[in-house]
Amino acid sequence: MKARPVLYTLGAFLFILGLTMLVPLACSLYYGETDVWSFVLSIGITSGTGGVLSFGCKPGEKKIVLSHREGFLIVSAGWILAAFFGGLPYMIHGALPALTDAYFETMSGFTTTGATVINKIEALPHGILLWRSMTQWLGGMGIIILSIAILPFLGVGGRQLFKAEVPGPVKEKLVPRMAETARSLWIVYVIITIAGFILLLFGGMSAFDAINHIFCAMATGGFSTKDSSVAWFNSAYIDGVLVAFMIIAGMNFTLHYKLLMGDFRTFYKDSEARFFLGTILVATLLITLDLRLNVLADIGKAFRYAVFQVSSIITTTGFVTDNFSKWPAFSQIILLLLMFIGGSAGSTGGAIKCVRILLVLKQGYRELYRLVHPHAVTQVKLGHETVPQDVMKSVLGFFVLYLCIAILATIAMSALGLDMITSFAAVATTLGNVGPGLGLYHPATTFSEAPTIGKWILSFCMLVGRLEIYTVLVLLIPEFWKK
Amino acid sequence: MKVIIIGAGEVGYHIADSLSREGIDTVVIDRDEERLHEISEILDVQTILGSGSSPEVLKRAGMAKAEMVIAVTDSDETNMIACLLASTQCRIPIRIARIRNVELNGDCSLFGTDRLNIDLCINPEQEAVSNVMNLLEFPGAAEVFSFADGRIRLLGFQIDPGAAVIGKKLTALRAMEPGFKVLITAIVRGEKLIVPSGGSVIENGDYLFAVTDATHVRELLRFFGKNTEPPRRIIIIGGGNTGMMLALAIEKRNISVKLIEKKHGRCELLASRLEKTVVLHGDGTSQELLREENIEETDFFIAVTNDEEANILGALLAKQLGARKVISLINRIDYIPLVSRVGIDGVINPRHAAISRILHYIRKGKVISATPLRDEKAEVFEFIALETSEITNRPFKDIHFPSGTIVGAICRGEEIIIPDGGSVIQPGDHVVIFTPRSAIGELEKLLTVKLEYFG
Numbered sequence: 001m002k003a004r005p006v007l008y009t010l011g012a013f014l015f016i017l018g019l020t021m022l023v024p025l026a027c028s029l030y031y032g033e034t035d036v037w038s039f040v041l042s043i044g045i046t047s048g049t050g051g052v053l054s055f056g057c058k059p060g061e062k063k064i065v066l067s068h069r070e071g072f073l074i075v076s077a078g079w080i081l082a083a084f085f086g087g088l089p090y091m092i093h094g095a096l097p098a099l100t101d102a103y104f105e106t107m108s109g110f111t112t113t114g115a116t117v118i119n120k121i122e123a124l125p126h127g128i129l130l131w132r133s134m135t136q137w138l139g140g141m142g143i144i145i146l147s148i149a150i151l152p153f154l155g156v157g158g159r160q161l162f163k164a165e166v167p168g169p170v171k172e173k174l175v176p177r178m179a180e181t182a183r184s185l186w187i188v189y190v191i192i193t194i195a196g197f198i199l200l201l202f203g204g205m206s207a208f209d210a211i212n213h214i215f216c217a218m219a220t221g222g223f224s225t226k227d228s229s230v231a232w233f234n235s236a237y238i239d240g241v242l243v244a245f246m247i248i249a250g251m252n253f254t255l256h257y258k259l260l261m262g263d264f265r266t267f268y269k270d271s272e273a274r275f276f277l278g279t280i281l282v283a284t285l286l287i288t289l290d291l292r293l294n295v296l297a298d299i300g301k302a303f304r305y306a307v308f309q310v311s312s313i314i315t316t317t318g319f320v321t322d323n324f325s326k327w328p329a330f331s332q333i334i335l336l337l338l339m340f341i342g343g344s345a346g347s348t349g350g351a352i353k354c355v356r357i358l359l360v361l362k363q364g365y366r367e368l369y370r371l372v373h374p375h376a377v378t379q380v381k382l383g384h385e386t387v388p389q390d391v392m393k394s395v396l397g398f399f400v401l402y403l404c405i406a407i408l409a410t411i412a413m414s415a416l417g418l419d420m421i422t423s424f425a426a427v428a429t430t431l432g433n434v435g436p437g438l439g440l441y442h443p444a445t446t447f448s449e450a451p452t453i454g455k456w457i458l459s460f461c462m463l464v465g466r467l468e469i470y471t472v473l474v475l476l477i478p479e480f481w482k483k
Numbered sequence: 484m485k486v487i488i489i490g491a492g493e494v495g496y497h498i499a500d501s502l503s504r505e506g507i508d509t510v511v512i513d514r515d516e517e518r519l520h521e522i523s524e525i526l527d528v529q530t531i532l533g534s535g536s537s538p539e540v541l542k543r544a545g546m547a548k549a550e551m552v553i554a555v556t557d558s559d560e561t562n563m564i565a566c567l568l569a570s571t572q573c574r575i576p577i578r579i580a581r582i583r584n585v586e587l588n589g590d591c592s593l594f595g596t597d598r599l600n601i602d603l604c605i606n607p608e609q610e611a612v613s614n615v616m617n618l619l620e621f622p623g624a625a626e627v628f629s630f631a632d633g634r635i636r637l638l639g640f641q642i643d644p645g646a647a648v649i650g651k652k653l654t655a656l657r658a659m660e661p662g663f664k665v666l667i668t669a670i671v672r673g674e675k676l677i678v679p680s681g682g683s684v685i686e687n688g689d690y691l692f693a694v695t696d697a698t699h700v701r702e703l704l705r706f707f708g709k710n711t712e713p714p715r716r717i718i719i720i721g722g723g724n725t726g727m728m729l730a731l732a733i734e735k736r737n738i739s740v741k742l743i744e745k746k747h748g749r750c751e752l753l754a755s756r757l758e759k760t761v762v763l764h765g766d767g768t769s770q771e772l773l774r775e776e777n778i779e780e781t782d783f784f785i786a787v788t789n790d791e792e793a794n795i796l797g798a799l800l801a802k803q804l805g806a807r808k809v810i811s812l813i814n815r816i817d818y819i820p821l822v823s824r825v826g827i828d829g830v831i832n833p834r835h836a837a838i839s840r841i842l843h844y845i846r847k848g849k850v851i852s853a854t855p856l857r858d859e860k861a862e863v864f865e866f867i868a869l870e871t872s873e874i875t876n877r878p879f880k881d882i883h884f885p886s887g888t889i890v891g892a893i894c895r896g897e898e899i900i901i902p903d904g905g906s907v908i909q910p911g912d913h914v915v916i917f918t919p920r921s922a923i924g925e926l927e928k929l930l931t932v933k934l935e936y937f938g
Contacts, residue, residue, distance in 0.1 A: 375743075375763040375772060377750035386755035 001073070001481075004057045005064045009074050010081065011054025013147045017082055018047030021089070023134060028127025035127040038093035046085040069480060071160025075144050076472050079463055082143055083107040086135050095124055100455050104447065107459040109135030110143065111466035112348060114222025114318035114435030115458070117448040121227050126208060129225050133212040139466070140219025140249070140348035141189045142166065149182035164471045166346060188257050189348075193218045196245040203238040213319075217245045220349045222318025222435040229320040229443070236304055239321060243311045250315030250343030251276060271383045272344050272355040276314075279354070283310045283338060287331045294328045306331075314338040316350040318435020325442030332438060336425065339432045340402075350433030350465050352402055359387060359395045394470075401469050406431055409461050416451045426450070430461040484508060485549045487575075489535030489565050490556030491518050493814050493834045494581065494607055496526075498553060498841060503527050510544045513556075536564040538572060551577040553841065555605075559584050563599055570600040579603045579841060583724065603844050608725045610836030615810065616732050618829050619717075619783065621700050622808055623709025625690075625829045630865045630915045631894040634697050637668070637863055637915070638704070641828075642689045646708030654681040664901040665695040665703050668889045668917035669861060674820060676861060676919060678887040692861075694891030694915060696899035710807075714738060714782035718806070720767025720797055721788030722746075722753045725812060725833065729787065734759040741776055743767040745788075768797040770804065779805030787812040787831065798827050861919045863891070870910040873929050880904040885925035888918040 025039040066074070086109065087102030096102040101117045108115045109132055118124070124132075138146060144165045162178060193214055200210035209225055216223045226232035230242060248256070251273055258266045267273065284307045291302035305322045312319045313335045324335060341357055343349020362380045370376055379386040406427055413423035422439030426447070429437040436443040447455065464472045474480055484507050488495050491513035499522065503509045509528040512535050513519050519530040533540030535556055546552070552569040554562035562580040569575040582604040587593065594601040617627035626639030642649060648656060653667060670677040671690040677683065685691070695703050701711045717733055719726050722744030733740045734757060741761040744750050754762040765772045767788065778784070784801035786794035786809070794811035795818065802809045810829040813819060822830055868875050874882050879890065879902060893900040894913035900906060908914060918926050 373761055373763060374775070375765045377744075377747065377754045377762045377764045379751060379754040381755070384758070 001067075001069055001483075002059075004059045005066060006070050006074055006077075007057040008054050008059055009064065009066070009147075010078055011050045011052070011057065013074075013078050013144070014050030014081060014085060015047050015054060016050075016147055017085060017143065018043045018045075018050060020134065020138060021046065021131065024089070024127040024131035027130045028125060031126045033125035033127060035089065035093045035125040038089045039127060039131075041092050042085070042088035045088060049085070066160045068160045068163070071164045072471050072474050072480075075161055075164040076463075076467060076475055078144055079110065079467060082110055082139075083459070083463075086110060086131075089128060089131055093125070093128055095128055100452050101448070104455045104459050105132070106135055107462050108430075108435075109133075109221065109223065110139035111433050111462040112136050112140050112219045112221040112316070112350065113430055113433040113462045113465075114216065115430055115437070115441075115462075116223065116435075116446050117450075117455070119227075119446055119448050121225065129212060130208075132223050133215040133221070133225075136219040136221030136223055137193070137215035138219075140221060141186055141253075145182045145185060148179055149186050165467065184257055185253050188253055188260060189218065191260070192245070192248060192256065196241065199241045199245075200238065203233075203235055203241060205233065205238065209233075213242065214245065217242050217317060217319070218249045218348065220246060220249045220315045220317040220343060220347070220433070222312070222316075224319065230308075231321045239304060239308050242319060243308055246311045246315045246317045246319070247277075247280065249317075250311075250347050250349040252344045252346035253348075254346050269383060272358060275358045276344050276354045279338075279341060280307075280310055280314055283314065283334050287327075287334060290328050290331045295326075309335065310338065313434060314341055314349075315343045315347075316432050316434045318429070320436055320443040323442060323444045324436075325438050325444075336428060336438065339425075339428045339434050340406075342432055351431075352399065355382070356395045356398060358382070359392065360399050363392065363396065398469060401473065402431070405461070405464060405469065409457055412457050413454055416454050418451075418454070426454075426458060427461055430458040431465040433462060433465050485510070485545065486551045486553065487512065487541070487544050487546060487549045487569075489513075489552065489554040489562070490581075491515065491522055491530075492555065492557060494555045494837050495553075496522060497816075497834055497838055498555070499526055499528050501838060510549070512540060512544055534561070536561045536568070538568055541565070541568055541572070546573045546575060549573070549575050551575065551579070553579045555581040555837075559587060563601070566601045567599050577602050579605065579844065581605050581607065581837070583608065585609065585728065603841070605837050605840050607833035607837035608728055610840055611725060611812070611831045611833035612728045612732055614836055615729060615785065615829075615831055618810065619714055619733070619736075619738075621704060621711065622714055622782070623704035623707075623711050624700075627700075628863065629697075630863070630892070631899075631913045634899060635694065635865075635892045635894060635915050636697050636700050637692060637694050637891065637917075638700065639690060639692050640704065640707065640709055642685060642687060642691065643708055644687050646687075648685050648707055649687050651685055652681065653679055653683050653685070656685075660706060663702070663706070664699055664899065665693055665706075666889070666891050666901050668692045668694055668891050669887075669919075676887070678889070678919075692917065694901065694917070696892065696901070712782075714808075716777070716781050717741070717783040717785065718743065718773070718776060718778065718781050718801070719785045719787060720744075721786060721794070721812070722749050722762070723787065723789060725787045725831070727753055727756060729785065730757055730760045743772065743776075768793060768800055770800065773801060773804055781806045782808060784809045785812075785831075786810070791815060791818065795822065795825070795827065799825060802826055861887075861917065862923065864916050864918070866914055866916070868908045868910055868912045868914050872908075875908050875910055878905050878907050882929070884929070885918070885922035888916060888922050888926055891915040891917050 021039055021043045028035045028039060083103055083106045087106035090096040090102040090105060096105055104117050142165045144161050148161055196214040197210050200214055212225045224230060255267050255270055287306035287310060288303045291306055292299045296302045308321045309324055340352055342351020342353050345353045345355045359380060366378050366380060369378060380392055409427040410424045413426060419439055425438035426441055429435060441447050486502055486507055487510045488499050489512045491511050499509050499511050503526050510531060511522055511528050512531045512533060514534055516532055519532060523530045531544050535554055552575050554565040556562055559582050566578040566580045569578050578601050580601045583606055593599055594604060621627055624638045624640045628637040667679050669692040670679050693703060704711050715738060717738055717740045719729055720743045722742055726742060730740050730742045741763055742753060743763045743765055744753060745766060747764050750762050750764045778801055784806035786797040788794055791813050798809035798811040808828045810831060811827055812831040814834050819830060890902050892915045893902055893908060
């Protein structure tokens, strides 16, 4: 492990992070509100620290070569630092004076979770609100990937960072060059975001609300500028547009890239996309029926709430149009389950991811099949491609670790005095980067009342969930630090 | 007429055999000295030691004067290069290559005149597979050949003990089922090929060749007491190229298929290539494994391992355990008379299939198709009747056919005619004619179509 390239990269990364705060700064200047100075200061601190760090640790060679260990360290440390520096505006402005709250809020932003500790969102100035949504939008495609796209010195080293940050069991490059791949992904991301922004404007949203909501929908984040989230708009059109864009964001961006390049076949044939859309369909139908039979008389409304909530939860966005903690238990259980399934690999969604669920199910079927044909040799296939054994093992390992962390964190939360539903849902929702929980922290409330230690545990869950466990946990084993 | 054959493997050897016997100058090139020595002992051909993809070796083989090059080494790449050299350096008019890679086979543009310039690509395994698929379609038959774009079929099948037709004369059969478009072209009894006449009697254990139009195949087989139920469960042993292609073709038809292979690594490859096939790791001749996989409920057992003795024994074992039909892959002609006697229902012979395809291609003139049958004792031709030919515009009873030669079917536009003594061939008809090898020369004169090879 070489310290200089790591610190140098982290410094460069913080420098860029500071620069991104120019956008909310411009916004608060435009509105002439009280948060101007908090951004000026934050930019100074963040970019200053970054500048000093990278200048002080400038390595001799031009291109930095990173080992995969350094890749893991940079990505994990980068995210931990980002959540701290990104929280500066909240603390300086006074929206969230306590470090714990600011850290929780920013981590929730960057990891696209959408769980919040702010009780009166509408009272905040525009700049802060925009920064809050921007953390999600940046974190959605990946702040590190953004750096890879921009930083020229990360030649081959970018590969290690890419692997550590992009979700999903198999990471493929779209184009031969790493930086070009990162750039392509970001371009696709920006194009779809702009399309969504325009569509939301047609729905009668103000430009400010539209940009905030499309940022959070594309990142599958779930922050809103309203206390009652998307329910505030009470518009079927807006619900529809957001559902569409949440689903798009919950699918593999490689597919979107290929679609934009005119490759319809891959899109149509992709078994993960089919599984993802199929799950949405089935869950929506079940919840619609449940709501129609037990809560609402109007089936149209039942469908609208169901499809919105299902899309919002499975893509791990976390927007709400109705307080689902008041829904029948059947619907709640389905939503809780969806929190674990999550979006597709290579999407901005979180949780276990459809492809892993699909592979685990296939592996299960394979074991049953082998009982019938003891001599059979079978391969787990995705579409027509065989999934290599080591990928399969890593998927199973991920699945087990994910559940282990969920269980351990739930136990820890209940030790802090929270009830079972609250603890479990809080962990599921943060680990899966969803947002709203059940029990005490249901969609109509926030996490502001959670115990301080609980907030740190949940922040950790968000980080682990976003970086797909391995990247963070690998830092915790002693083997990692041995020379 | 001179032909260069590159590669003295099984296919190369037998093509050389066929060609040299027809009086064509044949040169065989191979890198294995011993093998060449062996060949020059048995066949009347010239042998040259060296690589087929070397211009120098080809020059020594007299490429400048050759009219055809047939590249059938084990390596697709060598075959392609040899053909490329043949076309660019000496302009040999006909280039035939064995291309085993299925992916390459599909891509015709690669072999076009402005590219590699190969006239015919043959894939023995694929030919064999398509033969098996024909058999699966008509499970009662042991051989099925198609003519006139598949509208006319020639079937070979064995008469089972207890069939209703045993002991009956052919005239009596015709009376039983008048208007039935079928013609028995030959009866094989033991080793002998019998030319049937109206008075011939069908005996138990006879092997019949019959021509019919494609729509009547099932009726024909049912008439001779054969099973015509399409198969539902198939077990293949041997996961080589043939086995894999076979499994692919079968699973596409939604028939349940199990494939048994010995090598575990190969099993994994098979499992990843095949979609619905159950890939089993184990010995295909193990009773325990076969029982475990329900051999007694299996309609077809197909043995296509590399070891032909194992194929024969495996097939016999499967039959013993209750498989309805068993087929083995056998390359050695020597074994073929044996198999039907011991109870194997069908033979896959990739080499035979490849030779048939090559003969089909290189027969000259108006001959469209030629298929060697039954240890190459007989051949079936499909040709287009000429105005000038002696057999055109005259009733059959006035034509003096060579002994054993039988016109099996006539295809006139949309119509399929199974001829009798009064039939007349008109110019432009597609005619399917069955002839013993000994009569080919005589037949040639009669047809005024040269049945010789290109040249």
